[in-house]
Amino acid sequence: MLYIKCPYCGLRAQKEFSYGGDATVKRPNINEEVSSDDWDNFVYMRKSPRGKHIELWQHIAGCRQWIKVQRDTATHEIFQTAKVTEEIR
Amino acid sequence: MSQPFRLNKEGLINRNKKISFTFNGKKLFGYEGDTIASALIANGIHLVGRSFKYHRPRGFFGAGVEEPNAKLQVEFNGHSEPNVNATEMELVEGLSATSQNCWPSVNFDVGAINNFLKMFFPAGFYYKTFMWPKSFWYKIYEPFIRKAAGLGVASIEKDKERYEHKFEYCDLLVTGSGPSGLASAYAAAKNGAKVILAEDKPRFGGTLLTDDVSIDNLSGKDWAEKIITELKSMPNVTVKNRSQVFGYYDHNMLVMFERVSDHLEKKSKFTPRQRLWYIRAKETILSTGSIERPIVFGNNDTPGIFLSAAAKEYMKVYGVLVGKKPLIFTNNDSAYETALEFKKNNVEPIILDTREEHSSELIDEAKSKGIDIRFSHGVIVANGYKKVKSAKIGKLNKDKNSFEKTETVDCDCICVSGFWTPSVHLASQSGNKLKYEEKIDAFIPDKKKQHETSVGAANGSFTLEESLKHGFENGSNLSAKITETKTEISIPNVNEKKYGAHDKFWCMPLPKNENPKRFVDFQNDVSVSDIEIALREGYRSIEHVKRYTTLGMATDQGRTSNLNGLQLVSNIENKIVPEVGHTTFRPPFTPITIGTIVGREVGMEYMPTRKTPMHEWHEKNNAVFVDAGAWKRPRYYKQGNETLFEASKREAKNVRENVGICDVTTLGKIDIKGPDAAEFLNRVYTNAWMKLPVGKARYGLMLREDGIVMDDGTTTRISENHYHMTTTTAQAANVLSHLEYYLQIVWPELNVNVVSTTEQWAGAAIAGPKSRDMLSKLYPDLDVSNDAFPFMGYKEADFFGVPSRIFRISFSGELAYEINVKSDHGMFMWEKMMEVGKEFGNQPYGTEALSTLRIEMGHVAGPELDGRTIPSDVSLNGLVSKKKDFIGKNSLGREAFNVESRQKIVGLIPIDRKSSIPEGSHIVQDQNAKLPNPKLGHVSSSCWSVENNNPFSLAIMKDGKNMIGKKFFAVSPLKNKSIEVEVISSHYVDPEGKRVRS
Numbered sequence A: 001m002l003y004i005k006c007p008y009c010g011l012r013a014q015k016e017f018s019y020g021g022d023a024t025v026k027r028p029n030i031n032e033e034v035s036s037d038d039w040d041n042f043v044y045m046r047k048s049p050r051g052k053h054i055e056l057w058q059h060i061a062g063c064r065q066w067i068k069v070q071r072d073t074a075t076h077e078i079f080q081t082a083k084v085t086e087e088i089r
Numbered sequence B: 001m002s003q004p005f006r007l008n009k010e011g012l013i014n015r016n017k018k019i020s021f022t023f024n025g026k027k028l029f030g031y032e033g034d035t036i037a038s039a040l041i042a043n044g045i046h047l048v049g050r051s052f053k054y055h056r057p058r059g060f061f062g063a064g065v066e067e068p069n070a071k072l073q074v075e076f077n078g079h080s081e082p083n084v085n086a087t088e089m090e091l092v093e094g095l096s097a098t099s100q101n102c103w104p105s106v107n108f109d110v111g112a113i114n115n116f117l118k119m120f121f122p123a124g125f126y127y128k129t130f131m132w133p134k135s136f137w138y139k140i141y142e143p144f145i146r147k148a149a150g151l152g153v154a155s156i157e158k159d160k161e162r163y164e165h166k167f168e169y170c171d172l173l174v175t176g177s178g179p180s181g182l183a184s185a186y187a188a189a190k191n192g193a194k195v196i197l198a199e200d201k202p203r204f205g206g207t208l209l210t211d212d213v214s215i216d217n218l219s220g221k222d223w224a225e226k227i228i229t230e231l232k233s234m235p236n237v238t239v240k241n242r243s244q245v246f247g248y249y250d251h252n253m254l255v256m257f258e259r260v261s262d263h264l265e266k267k268s269k270f271t272p273r274q275r276l277w278y279i280r281a282k283e284t285i286l287s288t289g290s291i292e293r294p295i296v297f298g299n300n301d302t303p304g305i306f307l308s309a310a311a312k313e314y315m316k317v318y319g320v321l322v323g324k325k326p327l328i329f330t331n332n333d334s335a336y337e338t339a340l341e342f343k344k345n346n347v348e349p350i351i352l353d354t355r356e357e358h359s360s361e362l363i364d365e366a367k368s369k370g371i372d373i374r375f376s377h378g379v380i381v382a383n384g385y386k387k388v389k390s391a392k393i394g395k396l397n398k399d400k401n402s403f404e405k406t407e408t409v410d411c412d413c414i415c416v417s418g419f420w421t422p423s424v425h426l427a428s429q430s431g432n433k434l435k436y437e438e439k440i441d442a443f444i445p446d447k448k449k450q451h452e453t454s455v456g457a458a459n460g461s462f463t464l465e466e467s468l469k470h471g472f473e474n475g476s477n478l479s480a481k482i483t484e485t486k487t488e489i490s491i492p493n494v495n496e497k498k499y500g501a502h503d504k505f506w507c508m509p510l511p512k513n514e515n516p517k518r519f520v521d522f523q524n525d526v527s528v529s530d531i532e533i534a535l536r537e538g539y540r541s542i543e544h545v546k547r548y549t550t551l552g553m554a555t556d557q558g559r560t561s562n563l564n565g566l567q568l569v570s571n572i573e574n575k576i577v578p579e580v581g582h583t584t585f586r587p588p589f590t591p592i593t594i595g596t597i598v599g600r601e602v603g604m605e606y607m608p609t610r611k612t613p614m615h616e617w618h619e620k621n622n623a624v625f626v627d628a629g630a631w632k633r634p635r636y637y638k639q640g641n642e643t644l645f646e647a648s649k650r651e652a653k654n655v656r657e658n659v660g661i662c663d664v665t666t667l668g669k670i671d672i673k674g675p676d677a678a679e680f681l682n683r684v685y686t687n688a689w690m691k692l693p694v695g696k697a698r699y700g701l702m703l704r705e706d707g708i709v710m711d712d713g714t715t716t717r718i719s720e721n722h723y724h725m726t727t728t729t730a731q732a733a734n735v736l737s738h739l740e741y742y743l744q745i746v747w748p749e750l751n752v753n754v755v756s757t758t759e760q761w762a763g764a765a766i767a768g769p770k771s772r773d774m775l776s777k778l779y780p781d782l783d784v785s786n787d788a789f790p791f792m793g794y795k796e797a798d799f800f801g802v803p804s805r806i807f808r809i810s811f812s813g814e815l816a817y818e819i820n821v822k823s824d825h826g827m828f829m830w831e832k833m834m835e836v837g838k839e840f841g842n843q844p845y846g847t848e849a850l851s852t853l854r855i856e857m858g859h860v861a862g863p864e865l866d867g868r869t870i871p872s873d874v875s876l877n878g879l880v881s882k883k884k885d886f887i888g889k890n891s892l893g894r895e896a897f898n899v900e901s902r903q904k905i906v907g908l909i910p911i912d913r914k915s916s917i918p919e920g921s922h923i924v925q926d927q928n929a930k931l932p933n934p935k936l937g938h939v940s941s942s943c944w945s946v947e948n949n950n951p952f953s954l955a956i957m958k959d960g961k962n963m964i965g966k967k968f969f970a971v972s973p974l975k976n977k978s979i980e981v982e983v984i985s986s987h988y989v990d991p992e993g994k995r996v997r998s
């Protein structure tokens, strides 16, 4: 079971979180024209890297904040966690 | 009742307490502190089971977790448990053990015929033979294999015991209380670290209990006792025996299985049987020790053949002799200690050493005691069927591939030692890639992957001095980093015997024309020839060889067989062992009970139960409940002998004719506040929200980004910047997360807050033509006229002294209102409504009637919003704004969503107006068409229309409304029904929606 450091609550067990997918995907702006290719890429296309992956988790049984987690998809090592307003590099 | 193999005084058992038990029906006794194995051996019993494939007689081989053979069916404390390791299970009064995998008895086993047919049971036998003909599998092969093979019998009784889970955090977890584990725990404890020390066995000390050593002038056993006593007295230390750390998971989470009370004769009602510990450790010391490696020879599975260290443990811990005429067969010095222990107890052993004549501290001591040592010798084959009677031994030639001479010697046990294999299972589970250490011919942990540090024998150091030093150093350094305190500890003086080098030799050759089975894996009956066949047939990867031969796949996980198997493969393939590699170690290290895994999550505790504030009223009034997620909702209120069908019809009819009330507390409720709330709702819902006035509700539809309908519900503007959203019961949690996602990540610029208020409000719907009359009685001061309080209106008013919210919304399609009060007042509200509603013929209605009402109105719900439908599929495209953007809008233009023939909602009635159409039925043109019959759609919801008094269904069907008037068949192979149906509008009752506005 992963041990995830919520930037608001500290280290908590994976049980308290739910997974939210790739954090680098950006939704096209509301009320702006978007090509159907760009839209389809946003809705359907996801990379599935082996290795470092920046992803969203929600601290669902805690502060309910969505957070960013940089995790190795093969080893589950977590390198960094951050608020969604912060950058992970 | 004598015990012929019990020594007079040796051992750590309590000779003052006799314990009686039975084995295969025979009454026997042992002592407190015995295992089933030690008590049986004391009684001279060695034949305890039959092997898996050939049904060969099997006895004990080890003295602990490494045991491959002695798995028994054990009954105690009202349990019957299969596959119990006799070498681990402690004796308790009244225990009864029986042999497994034998019929009719362990002494005469019909299946043993397999042993004589062994040429027909080579590696891959099952794969090859039972593949053909295919039709034979279910009827003939499979039942045969089931009967002939298999281990114990699982109980079909409900497990009455209590199991617990525990979560624990510590600075340092130490797994194993041998010398290196004790030293690590002690050093860390002295640094003030929070330490957990786990020991699998009942007694602490590991090899200190059996090795002839001294530490600071104390015997190993006394030193261990001294350290444990001190550790137990420290508040920062938890010391646990009978506790096996069996799994090493991500982020230093280890899981431990504690046998809390199986060894107790009496226990209190609330003492659990077993406990599962989830331990999050900052650092872990793996001091799991090592397991002795066997040497392979002919008939090496005969009862009476032991690992040499096990034989020593039986003498020193249990005061039991495994035999009185022992042969010690070894490739290293450690077995000499076993020989010396026999000698000390006046038993004369013969040592067969595969090495050439040489000298070492232990060899010299054995010589000086007059022990018969034969160098360059080994056991070729053991003789005796149910017990070893003699052995053919031989003098090996220089190349060790044939014999210079052979002879037969009498013996009643053979104690074998092929050097030591570090127990690297936990290290490997942690992700540590193991490395091969040539010096000890075994794998040891390589670079750390998590926070694990292997010490002592688990790390390949087999001397006490080194183990203690590693233990103290690592325990001290690892904990000092955490506690920032370092207490100096002087490493004690150690007195131990020096070992010479071992012989790299593990498999005895066979003399010409002799072909006894030489077993590598006892538990799965894998022999040398099976591995040879697998390689001959082209299997190269060790993982493939493992699966083809089943080497190392049984419950003992190949603890005694893995390395010998690898060595064999590497010899045949002419490779070195590290090139062959090793198979993967997976948790659990040792079998654990299902009860422990499940813990307290059984029955009512399986998941939380959510009850509405009116639950007790429903119970008292004969509600039959249905699960809606974790909620309990009344399905119907039973009157007399009513069936579900009759009751729901009555309740629904009463709503259509009079008035009914329904507990709608379970609907999801979300409070939305902030200056940008309207803008947010406008983006979340498909319809327009910017102009909703205060005091008005609106029905809203929300989509996922892929255009699929996510949920529907009403949202009410309570005040300028305050909205009250409702969701379906099922989607409440998802919708909240969805809203939080957009507010926190996508549009953080919107100043809006959302919070779930589902639990804060109790809700009741009053529906039916007389609901307005009833409302006016509930709120005498309120103008409830259609003009003053129109459809989709909202009011706040006093409900008999209690603040309440009134929404004029309808799910039933009737004139209806929904009233919310604070949860604490829910019961008060409900009872008041029942009382006031009497004169209007008010009756409560459950979810079944609720469904009937919404289905015949054509109001879609979960079965239609099934994650595949877009708004136009369910006739809700009127709610989709063309002017503004919203979540999922761009997806609605996708080509597949706009095909005319797309499956859309319709209504169905049976031609005979009588036959109910099963939900899930497929709609087909021709009920007799050849399979696969083209499917035109499916029936999503069915009811008995109380308005029209005949069955009615909603269906999602190709071409949708274009099909109205046509006839098809609704086919349910599951219910074995085929019903001719006519397609009609999905709005069967009040299609114009006049009633809700009346």
Ligand SMILES: [Zn+2]
Pocket (backbone or CB within 6 Å): A006, A007, A008, A009, A010, A059, A062, A063, A064, A065
């Ligand atoms: Zn948090």
